[in-house]
Amino acid sequence: MAQIDQLVLDLETPHILLDQDRLQANIQLIQGIGNTRGVNVRPHIKTHKCLELARQQIDAGAVGVTSSKVDEALVFINNGIRSVTVAYPLVVDSKLDRLIAAARVNDTDLRLIVDSAAGVDAIAKVAERHGKQVSIFLKIDVGLHRCGLTEDDSGLVELVQKVVGEPNLNFVGLLSHAGHTYGADDADAARKIAADECGIMNRVRRKLESNGIEVSEVSVGSTPGTLVSDSYDGITEIRPGNYVFMDRMPLRLKVIEINQIALSVLATVVSKNSDYFIIDSGSKTLSSDQGAHGMPGMEGFGLAYPLDHFEDTDYEMIVTRLSEEHGVVIRGDLDLEIGSKVRVVPNHSCVVANLLDTYTVLQAGQIIDQWDIAARGHVH
């Protein structure tokens, strides 16, 4: 591992470090999967919330970005990203109003999802007010049981016909997120979930086509699903997000190696006792997530390493407990000076990114850049 530069040691903590070579490798890995399988890549930017990273993904070949929230999407729309999917059911007039207004001014290819007649009505009204054409996906529940219609929902065709009947809405297809891949026991179980997702999406597509409705796009996406999928028959787009950073979640599933994780948290040992080191990163930095979507999965809240033994399993320590500003790390046989630094591989990078303002970007142990986490905290 490259020697860490003194400037990194001088950073005030907690601080997010990104490894540029790993970021690029992760971006190229997923774009390569998309290119090989002939599907578009539309990364979910809720992971990084950062313009510089979205531009790297677009430069690598992504067709646009996916976002969750309106104000998050606006950061990208207002800064030159030409095609944006908000993969979240939008039903509130005021939010739709500022989103669609910005998309019209920037001539953005705006794509939204629906899973209710109320959602269709809300979008159609605001799209008409602004004279803007909006592309619409029907959200399909493929097993996460969060949003979306199940394939056997008796109102599915009727809801799509309602979209088709709206002059400012263009029905483009189907969208799903198999987030329950994160709860799988292993890579094989995740692969089965991804295959089932494709099966469901193709059956719904055929059902709509047999009712005379054209389905031009079928969009799926999760990082584990993308990494393990055997086939994308009938799929046109993938929307993974977490992959740009990775974290302990795909590591637990054994679909990545630890040296693919591009995000870590630099923290300082501020106290110690016979059992624990206390670091200055608690739940307000590492988050309390122990798995995605509230699914349990991992022991503790992160893996901590002394700076000069980053990712060395002999020096690995579990962050076992968190207060808001304190992380409690099981020290085992190790001793570290108070004031020394550790690097923590978090459970869930996407949440960590939402909690701090800046990324410090490293290459070969040197600081090469600092990027604003421009859309962090944009939860409306």
Ligand SMILES: Cc1ncc(COP(=O)(O)O)c(C=O)c1O
């Ligand atoms: C609708 C939707 N699409 C795509 C993604 C990206 O999934 P992942 O971060 O696993 O790659 C998410 C993540 O929550 C999502 O909610």
